[in-house]
Amino acid sequence: AQSVTQPDIHITVSEGASLELRCNYSYGATPYLFWYVQSPGQGLQLLLKYFSGDTLVQGIKGFEAEFKRSQSSFNLRKPSVHWSDAAEYFCAVNPGGFKTIFGAGTRLFVKA
Amino acid sequence: ETGVTQTPRHLVMGMTNKKSLKCEQHLGHNAMYWYKQSAKKPLELMFVYNFKEQTENNSVPSRFSPECPNSSHLFLHLHTLQPEDSALYLCASSQEGAGGTDTQYFGPGTRLTVL
Numbered sequence: 001a002q003s004v005t006q007p008d009i010h011i012t013v014s015e016g017a018s019l020e021l022r023c024n025y026s027y028g029a030t031p032y033l034f035w036y037v038q039s040p041g042q043g044l045q046l047l048l049k050y051f052s053g054d055t056l057v058q059g060i061k062g063f064e065a066e067f068k069r070s071q072s073s074f075n076l077r078k079p080s081v082h083w084s085d086a087a088e089y090f091c092a093v094n095p096g097g098f099k100t101i102f103g104a105g106t107r108l109f110v111k112a
Numbered sequence: 113e114t115g116v117t118q119t120p121r122h123l124v125m126g127m128t129n130k131k132s133l134k135c136e137q138h139l140g141h142n143a144m145y146w147y148k149q150s151a152k153k154p155l156e157l158m159f160v161y162n163f164k165e166q167t168e169n170n171s172v173p174s175r176f177s178p179e180c181p182n183s184s185h186l187f188l189h190l191h192t193l194q195p196e197d198s199a200l201y202l203c204a205s206s207q208e209g210a211g212g213t214d215t216q217y218f219g220p221g222t223r224l225t226v227l
Contacts, residue, residue, distance in 0.1 A: 039192045043116070043202055043218030050116035090155065094213050098143070098168050
């Protein structure tokens with residue numbers, strides 16, 4: 001069965017520091033890959049997505065993600081974190097069809 | 113109003129009550145989704161409608177009953193719920209056609225508490 005693993009339940013980063021959030025998936029072929037962000041009291045918002053082509057994907061708010069087929073990973077990065085980036089981040093995969101599978105999420109805390 | 117809206121934002125109900133959650137999308141999309149978000153658990157897909165037809169029912173108990181009268185509106189009818197049904201219920205929509213790989217746009221959710 002397909003699955004998505006986000007190994008870090010929460011991460012704390014200093015403002016201005018770099019960020020990497022990990023995501024691993026289990027699926028035989030390359031699925032469609034997504035990163036969403038959820039701020040408190042809000043729904044999820046798409047940051048970026050990967051379907052094919054260039055394995056480094058640029059998203060909104062200065063985020064990027066790199067697809068690594070050999071590692072079945074799709075890690076999210078940002079070179080310099082802002083306090084407003086504090087939120088919960090969800091990795092998701094869709095192998096085709098209507099069933100998108102979400103990871104359990106990583107809560108990002110930003111300290112001044 | 114733009115995007116995906118959900119009402120009510122908060123709902124407290126007893127186990128014997130009947131209530132409904134409403135979702136409306138103003139994006140011209142064809143597919144709509146219900147998700148359940150419980151603390152410390154991944155988002156769980158409940159139902160999917162594409163062009164008003166139900167395409168997914170993810171083994172959801174019958175005490176949850178969806179309704180999609182048109183592509184812009186989605187309801188979740190609730191009856192005889194259990195305390196473990198307390199969660200944030202999220203609605204989403206996407207352009208869709210033949211598959212579910214388009215970007216989903218989420219509403220802010222309804223926080224449901226079952227007493």
